[in-house]
Amino acid sequence: xxxxxxxxxxxxxPSIDYLRSFITLLVLFVHAILAYSTWSxxxxxxxxxxxxxxxxxIKWAGFDLAPPLLxxxxxxxxFFISGLFVWKSLTRKxxxxxxRDRLLRLGxxxxxxxxxxxxxxxYPSFLQSSQRxxxxxxxxxxEWISGPAWFVSMLLVFNLxxxxxxxxSPGSVWxxxxxxxxxxxxxxxxxxxxxxxxxxxxxxxxxxxxxTWFYWGPCLIGQSSRLLLYLVYFFAGVAVGxxxxxxxxxxxxxxxxxxxxxxAAVLQIPLFALALAxxxxxxxxxxxxxxxxWLLFGFSMVLCSAIFSLAxxxxxxRFVNRRERILDFFSDNAYGIYLVHYPLVIWTQFLLVDxxxxxxxxxxxxxxxxxxxxWFISAFLRSFSVVRNII
Numbered sequence: 001x002x003x004x005x006x007x008x009x010x011x012x013x014p015s016i017d018y019l020r021s022f023i024t025l026l027v028l029f030v031h032a033i034l035a036y037s038t039w040s041x042x043x044x045x046x047x048x049x050x051x052x053x054x055x056x057x058i059k060w061a062g063f064d065l066a067p068p069l070l071x072x073x074x075x076x077x078x079f080f081i082s083g084l085f086v087w088k089s090l091t092r093k094x095x096x097x098x099x100r101d102r103l104l105r106l107g108x109x110x111x112x113x114x115x116x117x118x119x120x121x122x123y124p125s126f127l128q129s130s131q132r133x134x135x136x137x138x139x140x141x142x143e144w145i146s147g148p149a150w151f152v153s154m155l156l157v158f159n160l161x162x163x164x165x166x167x168x169s170p171g172s173v174w175x176x177x178x179x180x181x182x183x184x185x186x187x188x189x190x191x192x193x194x195x196x197x198x199x200x201x202x203x204x205x206x207x208x209x210x211x212t213w214f215y216w217g218p219c220l221i222g223q224s225s226r227l228l229l230y231l232v233y234f235f236a237g238v239a240v241g242x243x244x245x246x247x248x249x250x251x252x253x254x255x256x257x258x259x260x261x262x263x264a265a266v267l268q269i270p271l272f273a274l275a276l277a278x279x280x281x282x283x284x285x286x287x288x289x290x291x292x293x294w295l296l297f298g299f300s301m302v303l304c305s306a307i308f309s310l311a312x313x314x315x316x317x318r319f320v321n322r323r324e325r326i327l328d329f330f331s332d333n334a335y336g337i338y339l340v341h342y343p344l345v346i347w348t349q350f351l352l353v354d355x356x357x358x359x360x361x362x363x364x365x366x367x368x369x370x371x372x373x374x375w376f377i378s379a380f381l382r383s384f385s386v387v388r389n390i391i
Contacts, residue, residue: 014323019316020081021334026074028341032367033063035349036359044129053125054349060359072301073308076233083237090166099163106156109339113149121343124350148342150222158234183243186254190306197302200228205298255317265311268304275300336378336391344370
């Protein structure tokens with residue numbers, strides 16, 4: 001699943017910054033509870049293909065719906081937010097310096113995650129599969145699983161594509177050719193976004209199903225069916241940013257309608273649960289044997305992505321629009337928290353496996369400990385200027 005990208009310089013909106021930080025918190029929450037959902041399965045033959053790196057024998061059905069529901073929108077929304085300031089950054093820096101900055105801020109953390117952070121994170125999963133090799137022997141045979149860092153690698157690729165688009169057409173005239181209502185009217189933007197997302201998502205959903213993951217070489221990239229969906233959301237953010245945030249729907253036009261969007265999001269929950277219940281849970285299925293159930297799931301997934309994204313943005317624009325010191329501190333460290341939290345989550349789950357505590361108590365311990373300690377680690381690392389310039 002995700003996470004958060006480093007901040008782009010320039011004038012920032014506290015609502016957007018804090019929303020991005022909130023998504024980081026949701027990512028931690030999803031990772032904290034995956035070990036305790038009743039549908040989580042561990043594959044001792046190949047631990048990297050398990051539903052979760054650690055699967056606890058104590059489970060709770062109350063955690064079953066949250067991960068798939070949250071995953072419908074947290075990563076699409078994060079890609080959208082990550083795209084908002086890309087065009088402004090390209091205009092100010094030019095493609096050359098923009099790419100150098102992205103290689104530093106995204107490429108370097110991804111390599112460190114792949115070589116250091118993820119091997120440390122997955123070692124408890126390796127131990128749970130009854131392997132007893134020491135860490136360094138295990139590391140030498142490391143499978144190069146990118147884990148949550150897949151978001152960073154994909155965001156880097158999307159930024160490269162944005163730089164290519166800017167090189168071909170350095171002005172934002174193309175954004176002006178789109179009907180103005182797409183950028184200024186939340187409902188029009190929603191309809192266009194849903195249409196583009198359906199075109200991008202449904203064919204890949206049919207080919208790969210909702211559960212398979214795409215690998216490039218040894219690296220885990222992302223869920224196969226969602227690759228183009230994420231691309232749509234990222235470039236939707238780029239387009240809105242190129243048009244100009246001040247005149248877009250990301251203001252009073254959306255914040256005033258926070259209640260209808262929030263109600264629509266709540267109403268989507270039982271509909272998504274119904275659609276999800278009709279999808280076979282076989283993660284190895286490549287083709288769709290019965291297209292009707294998969295088609296219903298596809299439409300529900302796309303609607304959830306768009307409705308929850310707009311609902312979250314409307315709520316933060318309406319109610320979280322002033323700078324607060326503690327929120328700024330968390331926002332400054334959100335990228336670092338995302339990068340380092342996964343080993344803390346998995347090791348805490350691993351250490352709690354033999355405990356008889358109920359699943360909600362275990363998940364709470366995992367979430368609180370991993371959040372606070374990853375926050376501390378990020379703040380400590382960012383006390384060094386060389387690290388602060390990257391994350």
